[in-house]
Amino acid sequence: MSSEYNYDPDAQFFPFFVLTITSLVTFPLTYTLLRAPTTTTGASSKASHITSPYQPEHAEIIDAQRAKQKRKEVRLKRMLTAGTGWLVMAYMVYLVYVTARATPTVWNPYDILDIGMSASEKQINSRYRRLSVTMHPDKRQPDASRNETFDMVNDQWVEIVKAYKSLTDEDVRNNYIQYGNPDGKQSTSFGIALPKFLVSEGSGKYVLAFYALLLGIGLPWLVGKWWYGMQKMTRERVLVTTAGNMFKEYRERMDEGDVVAAVSSALEYKDILHGAKEQGGLGKLEQRLEQASAETGMLPKDKKKLDDLDDPVRRKTLALVWAYLNRLDLDDKSLEAEKYELAPTVLQMNEAFLSICLAYGFTAPVLASYHLSQALVQATPPANRLPLLQLPHFTPTIIKQIEQTTANGKKDHISIQSFMALPAEHRQALAQAAGLTNDRLKVAEGVARQLPLLKVEKAFFKVQGERYIIPSSLVQFVVKARFIPPGTTNIPDVDEKDLLDIDPAEGDIQAQKQEQEQHPVPLAYAPHFAKDRSPRWHICLVDNRQGKIAVPPFTFPSFDKKPFNEDGTPTFNVVTLKMQFQAPPQAGEYKFVMQMMCDSYMGFDYKQEAALVVEDVSKANEVDDDDYISEPEEDSIAGQMAALKGQPTASDERPRKPKREGKRLQAKREEDESDYESGTDEDEESESETDTDTDTDDE
Known part of the structure; x- marks a missing residue:
């Protein structure tokens, strides 16, 4: 047996090879592009923008960084x-399809003799005799119209003889069965998946070297880089080392400054501050922070943390974050660009740190992380919270002057909704006294009237399909709210029917479809944040006595009803927000505080007391008279008509309405002996106490 090496001059195998190699790269790459991003700093493609002619200082730098962030998101x-990979694969599939028709078929004696594989020896002999009459070279002349020659006729007859012998001669037949050829074992041919022109004229060794580098080094390196890159990332799309660094910074009691220091420990900033950027301008930056120390609102402990850092990247990162939050003019374009470029990454790291805080469940770090998120989006100081600073043309000096005039003994800073609630003449007088012109005030008021302020109308607990809440049942905390931007007038009264939460009937596809349909709110108005941001609302239940999160936050990026019209005006639709959790295993009254936070706007947070009443199983099994529908008396007209129709009447003996015990008995079996202590002290800022409302039948 001889071995023969040949190339692929007809390009029969080369397309298969290229198709395989290209697919190994294209499929994983396409998956990473189509996979939904796990980070939450992005924006919904359906969301609109809040319109404003206002341009912040360094607008050109912010716009350039925003365009850079979009290019990163698009991943051009x-x-x-x-x-390119898909185009190459499509072309290779085309070549495979075209060349497959010219590829010779496998030698088959049955096809050559044109008989079935179940033919007997008698049928084979008969078929051979008939072909010898028409196909023998002595009895057949070449067909000139088909460009046949005598050699072609002889070759066809030789194939017929071989096919006949392979089916009748024992030795030839064994060769065909064992080797697929009547002539016996053939030479082995090794095909190289390269067109012949690539290896002609002495260039073959270079092409083979390229293939060796591609398959032996390039492809394993690419796959290994992708695999180990995935292993180095957490679910929040941050480095595992970064998560470990932030974990070390976690404390049970943290304020916004502590969270800023924690998220500055991430390694992702080295992708931005690399090379000459690591220490470039650091001295100038720290000097600028020192000069504006009275304005930044940095506490002494925050300054000490900055001074104690040795890592230049982390030190510069922390300084840039504080400069961004206080809108400091650094008088250096490169530092300004780095300042605005860092903000989206800091927000992503903060959201990863929030997951660490939620794992421990202490309230203070969680709220501090949410407040830092608001400050990063709006570029406002996290400690000295100035809600009016979110409006265009408002500065700390102007806000301070307005607050001094309207203080009335209050220590808190004035909110946007409080400012917009003032009479128009009063607002103008305050703005003029603080140095804000009427034109700029109108721009600020126009933005305020487009901000998505979510006002809670009603909140209650319920169990779907049940009248009472029993231990260990699945409870829904339902919040009914409306979007009413600050300064909105002519607000319609809420319809009491919209405040009900009636369970949809089983099989009501239309109602289920309406619940699944979601509508986004406009993108966050954040002229200083170099990335589009969709605001989200987070609702959790807090146990103030223990200082912990009783029910982790539920996030709502969109809502079941349209909040705003296309022109930006509110629809005043009542939206429904639901969070589901398991009730405590013991009957009793449990007091929580509902915390609702918007992660993109400062001063839009809301909280109120929420009392969960868990009834004993025995009480839940009691049947109320309202559950029964009385039947018509037999001697009445309605009773006689019911009797004619075969329906029951009051005199008929019929079984009582069965109790709804399925879910209750199941819940009772799940009841355990563990204690569930929960309670909250009364909060001075609570506006109302939440009722327990589970009577869906009456609704």
Whole structure:
């Protein structure tokens, strides 16, 4: 047996090879592009923008960084690589389809003799005799119209003889069965998946070297880089080392400054501050912070943390974050660009740190993380919270002057909704006294009237399909609210029917479809944040006595009803927010505080007391008279008509309405002996106490 090496001059195998190699790269790359991002700093494609002619200082730098962030989100290089891969794969499939028709088929004696595989030896002999009459070279002349020659006729007859012998001669037949050829074992041919022109004229060794580098080094390196890159990332899309660093910074009691220091320990900032940027301008930056120390609102402990850092990247990161939050003019374009470029990454790290805080469940770090998120989006000091600073043309000096005039003994800073609730003449007088012109005030008021302020109308607990809440049942905390921007006038009264939460009937596809349909709110108005941001609302139940989160936050990026019209005006629709959790295992009254936070706007948070009443199983099994529908008396007209129709009447003996015990008995079996202590002290800022409302039948 001889071995023969040959190339692929007809390009029969080369397309298969290229198709395989290209697919190994294109498929994983396409998956990463189509996979939904796990970070939550992005924006919904359906969301609108809040319109305003206001342009902040360094607007050109912010716009450039915003365009850079969009390019990162689009991932243009990956898209071009994946698109090229798909084009190459499509072309290879086309070549495979075209060349497959010219590829010779496997030698088959039954096809040559044109008989079935179940033919007997008699049928084979008969078929051979008939072909010898028409196909023998002595009895057949070449067909000139088909460009046949005598050699072609002889070759066809030789194939017929071989096919006949392979089916009748024992030795030839064994060769065909064992080796697939009547002539016996053939030479082995090794095909190289390269067109012959690539290896002609002495260039073959270079092409083979390229293939060796591609398959032996390039492809394993690419796959290994992708695999180990995935292993180095957490679910929040941050480095595992970063998560470990932030974990070390966690404390049970943290304020916004502590969270800023914790998120500055991430390693992701080295992608931004690399090379000459690590220490470039650090001295100038720290000097600027020192000069504005009275304005920044940095506490002494925050300054000490900055001074104690040795890592230049982390030190510069922390200084840039404080400069961004206080809107300090650094008088250096490169530092300004780095300041605005860092903010989206800091927000992503803060959301990863929030997951660590939620794992421990202490209230203070969680709220501090949410407040820092608001401050990062709006570029406002986290400690010295100035809600009016979110409006265009408002500065700390102007706000201070307005608050001094309207203080009335209050220590808190004035909110946007409080300012917009003032009479128009009063607002103008305050603005003019503080140095804000009427034109700029109108721009600020126009933005305020588009901000998505969510006002809670009603909140209650319920169990779907049940009248009472029993131990260990699945409880829904339902919040009914409306979007009413600050300064909105002519607000319609809420319809009491919209405040009910009637369970949809089983099989009501239309109602289920309406519940699943979601509508976004406009993108966050954040002229200083170099990335589009969709605001989200987070609702959790807090146990103030223990200082912990009783029910982790539920996030609501969109709502079941349209909050705003296309022109930006509110619809005043009552939206429904639901969070489901398991009731305590013991009957009793449990007091919580509902905390609702918006992660993109400062001063829009809301909280109120929420009392959960868990009834004993024995009481839940009691049947109320309201559960029964009385039947018509037999001697009445309605009773006689019911009797004619075969319906029951009051005199009929019929079984009582069965109790709804399925869910209750199941819950009772799940009841355990563990204690569930929960309670909250009364909060001075609570506006109302939440009722327990589970009577869906009456609704």
